[in-house]
Amino acid sequence: xxxxxxxxxxxxxxxxxxxxxxxxxxxxxxxxxxxxxxxxxxxxxxxxxxxxxxxxxxxxxxxxxxxxxxxxxxxxxxxxxxxxxxxxxxxxxxxxxxxxxxxxxxxxxxxxxxxxxxxxxxxxxxxxxxxxxxxxxxxxxxxxxxxxxxxxxxxxxxxxxxxxxxxxxxxxxxxxxxxxxxxxxxxxxxxxxxxxxxxxxxxxxxxxxxxxxxxxxxxxxxxxxxxxxxxxxxxxxxxxxxxxxxxxxxxxxxxxxxxxxxxxxxxxxxxxxxxxxxxxxxxxxxxxxxxxxxxxxxxxxxxxxxxxxxxxxxxxxxxxxxxxxxxxxxxxxxxxxxxxxxxxxxxxxxx
Numbered sequence: 336x337x338x339x340x341x342x343x344x345x346x347x348x349x350x351x352x353x354x355x356x357x358x359x360x361x362x363x364x365x366x367x368x369x370x371x372x373x374x375x376x377x378x379x380x381x382x383x384x385x386x387x388x389x390x391x392x393x394x395x396x397x398x399x400x401x402x403x404x405x406x407x408x409x410x411x412x413x414x415x416x417x418x419x420x421x422x423x424x425x426x427x428x429x430x431x432x433x434x435x436x437x438x439x440x441x442x443x444x445x446x447x448x449x450x451x452x453x454x455x456x457x458x459x460x461x462x463x464x465x466x467x468x469x470x471x472x473x474x475x476x477x478x479x480x481x482x483x484x485x486x487x488x489x490x491x492x493x494x495x496x497x498x499x500x501x502x503x504x505x506x507x508x509x510x511x512x513x514x515x516x517x518x519x520x521x522x523x524x525x526x527x528x529x530x531x532x533x534x535x536x537x538x539x540x541x542x543x544x545x546x547x548x549x550x551x552x553x554x555x556x557x558x559x560x561x562x563x564x565x566x567x568x569x570x571x572x573x574x575x576x577x578x579x580x581x582x583x584x585x586x587x588x589x590x591x592x593x594x595x596x597x598x599x600x601x602x603x604x605x606x607x608x609x610x611x612x613x614x615x616x617x618x619x620x621x622x623x624x625x626x627x628x629x630x631x632x633x634x635x636x637x638x639x640x641x642x643x644x645x646x647x648x649x650x651x652x653x654x655x656x657x658x659x660x661x662x663x664x665x666x667x668x669x670x671x672x673x674x675x676x677x678x679x680x681x682x683x684x685x686x
Contacts, residue, residue, distance in 0.1 A: 336432060338439055343393060347373075348443065351385070352436040357429040360419065361436055362388055364396035365444050366412040369682050372442055373413025374468065374628065375399040376449025377433070377460075379421045392416045394596065399625070402618035404675035405652050406645075408629035413444040421451035427459040434463030442466055447628055448480065468628040477631045480624030483642065485521035487623025487649040488593045491615050492526065492567065494653035495591040499566075499613045506530035511565035511587065513537070513557065514572025515546055518593045518621075522571065524550065531567075536560045538572065567591050575599040582606045591615040604668030608660075616671040619652055 336354040341362075343349045348365045362385070365373040375396055382388040392414050400412025417424070417433065437446055437460065447469040448457060454471050461467045470476035493503035510526050511534045512519055523533050533552040537543040540556060547554035555563060561584040568587040570576050574596035577585075582603060590597070590612060597617045598604055607614045623646045630642040652674075660670035 336435065338436060341389070346393065346396070348440065349389075349393070350436075350439075352432075354429075354432045357426065357432045358419065358424055359417065359429050359432045359436070360385070361415060361417045361433055362392045363415040363436065363440065363444055364392040364413060365440065366393075366396040367400040367679065368411035368443060369679050369686070370404060371408070371410040372445050372466075372632070373399070373411040374403065374408075374445040374447065374625065374632065375412060375414035376447045377415040377417065377452050377457075378450035379417040379419060379424065379452055380450060381420045382416070382418045385418065388416050388418050398596070398618050400679070401672060401675040402622050402625055403629070404678045405619050405656070405671055406622040406626050406629075406649070407652075407678070408622075408626055408645075409633065410445075410625070410629050414449075415444070415446055425456065427462075430456050430459035431463045434460040434467075437466050438464040440466070445632060447625075454479075468631050469624075477627050477637050477639075477642065479517075480627050481517040482521055483623040483627040483646050484518045484593055484621055485525065485623070486643070487626065487646045488518070488522045488569075488591070488620050489525040489529075490647050490650040491620035491653050492569075492591045494650045494657070495567070495589050495613055495615045495620075497654075498657045499589045504530065508532070508566040509534060509564070510567045510569055511536075511555075511560065511563050512569040512571055512592070513560055513576070514570065514592075514594065515543060515552075516572065519569075519571035520546065522569070522593055523552065526569075527552075534563060534565060561585055570594045570597050577603050577607070579603075579606075582610065585610070585612060587612060589613040589615070591620055592617070593621045595621065598668065601668060604666035608666045613657070614667050615653055616656060616668050619656055619671050620649060622649060622652075 341349040396414040403410040445466045536557040564586040570592035578599035631637040
């Protein structure tokens with residue numbers, strides 16, 4: 336196994352790992368640990384190059400710093416990526432090697448579940464490092480983070496509705512949701528229970544049709560869905576969906592989804608602002624999962640009641656973001672960044 340550090344301005348530690356025996360080719364980026372150890376998920380994707388993977392891990396780790404700062408988890412920001420095809424690369428030996436790579440950070444980075452990584456994979460990682468969260472309840476961890484992310488998104492949607500219409504009453508409101516997976520579906524059901532009408536689409540149209548028949552959702556094709564009239568647009572799958580082409584097509588008053596990296600570029604938040612669309616910054620509204628595992632690594636240990644109370648504070652965090660945006664006449668994306676930086680700087684000042 337060969338571990339090599341990569342110097343990147345503004346990041347505390349970035350490293351690559353190559354292990355010929357298992358085929359592991361991975362990167363870990365620790366952005367900032369001012370508020371605590373860097374916690375962020377591990378994803379396995381067939382990146383076309385290491386440069387693409389490096390771009391992804393740097394962007395995601397910085398996002399985790401801001402997410403944890405706004406959510407007040409007591410954690411910093413980091414991320415890890417494994418380069419390869421999840422259908423052919425996975426093996427217990429590969430994940431044990433990944434555990435050794437994580438262990439080399441000496442507790443500075445703690446991993447969790449992300450794209451194409453499951454609890455079984457994390458169990459293998461856990462064989463060679465203790466710096467793993469989100470394992471099964473049987474393992475003494477907090478389990479699947481998806482229900483907590485969905486709950487936090489619903490609390491964020493309440494704050495967003497209040498910002499857009501002055502009320503968190505969803506009765507008569509229409510929500511267009513793109514992507515109804517492990518987080519999107521429970522989020523959709525919470526909105527529906529609160530009185531909203533759900534229109535759903537998914538890259539797997541047959542799956543969406545089954546959900547529509549089961550839960551009474553209206554189903555539309557994924558292609559061209561941005562143009563559909565709704566009150567809230569909830570992107571809950573792919574990132575970079577809001578861009579120069581799609582934002583002019585939006586026919587909504589608010590955006591409140593659980594997907595990561597919804598904006599292709601930061602400037603697209605200003606485009607939403609100019610259109611009068613209230614945007615719930617993704618890393619604020621979807622922080623429920625990281626909040627939950629943050630409780631898991633706290634000195635007191637995991638307590639679900641504590642975790643749920645903290646997840647519900649996403650409502651207050653978004654209210655604070657919207658207040659800063661109104662006060663300074665800036666986009667909500669910029670406002671959430673300011674809020675995060677203020678909290679990090681306050682911690683540095685008292686260190």
